[in-house]
Amino acid sequence: MTVLAEKIAPAPLAPAPERPPGRRFRPSAGWLPFLxxxxxxxxxxxxxxxxxxxxATFAGYTLFANTLPGLLIWRSVRGRADYLPLDAALGxxxxxxVELPLYMLVRQLDVPYAIGVWPLMVLVLFAxxxxxxxxxxxGGRRLPLGTSWTVAVSFLWILALVAFSTLRSxxxxxxxxxxxxxxFPFQFALAGEFKHPVPLNTPWVTGIGLNYHWYVYAHAAAASWLTGIEPQTLILRLLPLPMVAAFLLALVAAVRQITGRFWPGNVAVLLMLAGTSVNPFSWTGSPFLSGIITTNLFVSPTQTYAALFFAAVVLHLAVLFQLDRKALRRPMPWAVLTVLMGALAGAKATFIPMVLCGLLLAVVLRGVFTRRLGPELPVLGITLLWFAFAQFVLxxxxxxxxxxxPFQTVKWSPVGQAVMGLPDEADQWPxxxxxTGFGILATAFGWAGMAGLLRRGWRSNPIVHVMLGFAAAGTGGMWLVAHPGLSxxxxxxxxxxxxxxxxxxxxAALIPAxxxxxxxxxxxxxxxxxAAVAGLxxxxxxxxxxxxxxxxxGFPLRSVVMAYTWTVSLVAxxxxxVALIAWRVRLPRRLTVAVLALTVLSTAVASGLIGSTRYLATSATAQEPARLSTFPRGALEAGRWLRDHSGPRDVVATNSHCRQNIHGCDSRDFWLAAYSERQIVVEGWSYTEPAFASGGLWDGTLSRSPFWDQALLAENDALFYVPTAENVAAFTTAHNVRWLVAVDWTQDPTDIGRTRFLNAxxxxxxxxxxxxxSGAITVYEVSPAPSESLR
Known part of the structure; x- marks a missing residue:
């Protein structure tokens, strides 16, 4: 415990006042946003x-198995208590x-419930x-009321957007x-893979290694064991909620660490949610793909998980760069950084390369400004090691x-499709x-506040360099890289x-503290x-x-040119x-720049608020359109029965390879792996490296690639379409198959594409x-041992 007790020197913020002896806890107005x-x-x-x-069960799990023990560890590592909500977020x-490696250990030992021991040990130890x-x-301090309400309203805004999109549909x-x-079935299958002590393979095609950022699915598996809640409910409804709340608070904490003030954190949250780009069009909510984070906060748990980790990384880097030479010789700051970077490396593949770009910029600018090396270099070295681990191992x-x-992304934007038509391989370069230029310009309106970073003291701040390099890499990555699924x-x-x-x-650099x-x-x-918002x-x-x-x-490019020309002219x-009035009333220069920045930022924020409000209003009154199921009838019941009556290492074969009600074979078919939590010889085969390698950007490799081992597929399907004693015995023995799941497509009258399916x-x-x-699905067991009973 000497390592845990060692302090990291706190950043130069005001120390927390001691609570008077005997003072009891009293609820304050700050609890109202939380409630x-x-x-x-x-x-x-x-x-x-x-x-x-x-x-209630999930809330208890989050509090007692993650947040509370983590809070105690976080406070012991930093050596002091801070504001309770911020400590809870970082906790x-x-x-x-802490949960991740311990869960992987108890999972392999086949005692998954033992993951509940570590929080108890921490609580007892600290008692x-x-x-x-x-x-x-x-720490005896209460979070400013404005910050509490900013985070609460932002969370409720995200919840409303998610409710009318992801949750509803x-x-x-x-x-x-x-x-x-x-x-989502893809994600359920990954969570199921991490619930059991089996080799890490792609669940829907056995034998294909799981080369993916999978850390969040281990967390989902641990949560499922301790709460008894199905992975489907966790991923679709519960798991992202504490991540989003902690992420918002961690951003506020990071900005406060950098500036020493709370209100810039409130502004950062507002700009993140509503200030991503300016939109002069009333017919679309977002003309360009501009990085709106609410799009995937619930759809992609890996993105939310990694975003939370990186907010903690930025906070810790801000602390690290503020330490003096003596404090930098202590091992604890570097140990914490190493652990945080390791967690980030497997949380989401996009983050570590972007972090490297930010750190490279910080190292170069340190040399330019000071002509000597600083802590950015060893941070870069640690990050490079984790990058190598992630790239070659994970x-x-x-x-x-x-x-x-380059520049393929714009083809998929609403304005790009309106001007150039449906996306295809042809490049209409003009x-x-x-x-693309207008897309970057639209986003740049939200960057106006960065003008203050040119001030002395801020332009040489390494944490600013890291953020700018990270953000530039992300913005450039979207316009320079292409992916069949718009990843x-x-x-x-x-x-x-x-x-x-x-x-x-x-x-904050422009407005005096x-x-x-x-x-x-x-x-x-x-x-x-x-004036700017009215003009917009x-x-x-x-x-x-x-x-x-x-x-x-059919939409003329000149209409886009004119709309943005008018917008730029208006702001100019x-x-x-504003500048003339400021000169006339003798407003200080930096406050004049601040007013100009607020003027430009207001157009982006107004665009975001108008678009999101319109979306909410439309969604709240719109009737959800009827959609045909892409699962065969009885999928959930059959999959869970198989899970409950088979062993974790049992292998399953099926004749379900394509999503139902989709013309052509869309091989993103994951329902059986998702609900059975078992390895399938061949179900679908999308989202695997061999599938992606079978074609290019415009070849339909995301969903319609051919299976790379046609002989295996033929042998698999022969069991269901031309079964004999010989081929059933040979295939099930060769592939260690214990269960067969047959789908009779004619039993589902809603299937509009069943002519491409054969019936078992x-x-x-x-x-x-x-x-x-169950429904259209029959589950068979192959030659069970006489002494073996169903579980």
């Missing part, structure tokens, strides 16, 4: 099919990090060891669950379909280059929070913001009002007017024992 969020979450989950008992990060007991006490029970986003040196192919947009989504943070930090802003600054800011609304109702006659081609006129031959029952039937 409002809890109530909203409970009501939303209940409305979307989560039982109150499950919600959640610590809890996730009985005198040197650690003090970490139960808080992805059901938990049949038949609604069969119409869910294709990525990801197997594969690219997962990503290629360097509109592609022009639209390059994750680069921009990863960068968005740090563009927002850099802009907010720049504003500890002084009340002059009244003329406030009034001039109100004028600039009002006029442009949206004039130059940007005419919608394309067709969403795929308002900016010049009833003669299969002569060579395997029927064990379960």
């Amino acid at each position: 409002l969020v809890v109530a909203a979450v409970a009501l939303t989950l209940d409305h979307y099919g989560v039982a109150p008992a499950e919600t 959640t990060v610590a809890g996730f990090i 009985v060891v005198p040197r650690l007991r003090r970490h139960w006490r808080g 992805n059901g938990l029970s049949e038949p609604l669950n069969g119409a869910m986003s294709v990525d 990801y197997g040196s594969g690219s997962q379909g990503a290629v360097v192919n 509109p592609m280059l022009a639209l 390059q947009t994750y680069f921009a989504q990863s960068a968005t929070p740090y563009l927002a943070m850099a802009s907010a930090v720049g504003l 500890g002084r009340r802003a002059p009244r003329k600054f406030i009034w001039l800011g109100v004028y600039g913001v009002t 609304l006029v442009i949206r109702s004039t130059a940007g009002a005419d919608a394309p006659a067709s969403m795929f081609g 006129v308002v900016g010049v007017t 031959d009833p003669a299969l029952a002569d060579f395997a024992t029927e064990r379960f039937r």
Whole structure:
């Protein structure tokens, strides 16, 4: 425990006042935002099919198995208590990090419930060891009310957006669950893979290594064991909630660490959620793919998990870069950094390369400004080691379909499709280059606050360099890299929070701390913001009002040029007017720059708020369209029966390879692996390195690639379509298959594509024992040992 007790020197912030002896805890107004969020979450989950008992169980798991023990560890590592919500957020990060290797250990030992021991040990240890007991006490300070409400309202905003999109359209029970986003069964299958002590393979094609950022699925598996909640419910409803809340608080904590103030953190959260780009069009909510993070906060748990970790990394780097030489010789800051970078490396593949870009920029600029080396260099070395580990161990040196192919992303944007038509391989270079330029320009409106980073003291700040390099790599990655599933947009989504943070930090550099802003600054800011937003609304109702006659081609490029030309001209006129007034009233130069930055930022924030509000209003009144299930009837029941009556190492064969109700064979078929938590010889084969390697960007490799081993597929399907005693025995012995899952497609009258499917031959029952039937699915067991009983 001497390692845990060693302190990291705190950043130069005001020390926490000691709580007077005997003072009791009293609730304050700061608890109201928290209680409002809890109530909203409970009501939303209940409305979307989560039982109150499950919600309470998951809340208890998060608090006692992650956040509370992690909070104690975090406080002991930093050597002091901070504001309780910030400690809870960073404690959640610590809890996730400790849980990961311990769960992988108990999983391999086949005692998964033992993962519940470590939180108990931590709580007991911190209760009985005198040197650690003090970490139960808080710092005696309350989070500013404005920050509490900013985080709460931001969380509720995200929850509302998610409720009317992800939660509404992805059901938990049949038949609604069969119409869910294709990525969710893929995620359930990965969580199931980590619930059992089996070799890490791709669950839907056995024998293919799992080269993926899988850390969050180990967390999902641990949560499932301790709570008894199905992976489907965890991933679709519960798992992202504490991550999102902790992420918002961690961003506020990081900005405060950098600036010493809370309000820039509030601004950063606002810019991240609503200030990603300016939109002069009234016919689309987002003309370009600009890195809006709410798009995938619930759809991609890997993105949310990694975003939380990187917020902690930025916070710790800010602390590290503020330490003196003596403190830098201590091992604890470097140990914490190493652990955080290790967690980030396997959380999401896009992050570590972007971190390297940020650190390279910091190392170069350190040399330019000081002509000597600083702590950025060893940080870069540690990150390079984790990058090598991730690339060669976790990801197997594969690219997962990503290629360097500049400017393809714009083809998929609403404006790009309106101008150039449906995306295809042909490169229309003039509109592609022009639209890419406008896409970057639209995003740049949200960067206006960075002007303050040019001030002395800030332009040489290494944490600013890291954020700028990270964000530039993310923005560049979206425009330079292409992927069949648009995964390059994750680069921009990863960068968005740090563009927002850099802009907010720049504003803080322009506005003096500890002084009340002059009244003329406030009034001039109100004028600039009002004039810019009013002008934007006029442009949206004039130059940007005419919608394309067709969403795929026919929209003139000059309409895009004119809309953005008017927008830039408007902001320029308002900016010049503001500057002249500021000169006339003798406003200090940096406050003048701050007003100009606020004027520009207001157009991006107004665009985001208008687009999101419109989406919420439309979604709240719209009726959810009926969608056909892509699972065969009885999928959930049959899959879970097989899970409950088979062993973790049992292998399954099936004739289900393509998603139902989809014309052509869409091989993103994962339902059996998802609900059975078993290895399938061949189910679908998408989202694997061999599938991506079978074609290029425009070859349909994401969903319609051919299976690379046609002989294996033929042998597999022969069991179901032309079964004989010989081929059943030979195949099941060769591939250690214990169970056969046959789908009779004619039993599902809703299947619009069943002409491409064959129906399993009833003669299969002569060579395997029927064990379960549900809807269109029959489960057979192959020659069980006489002494073996069903579980």
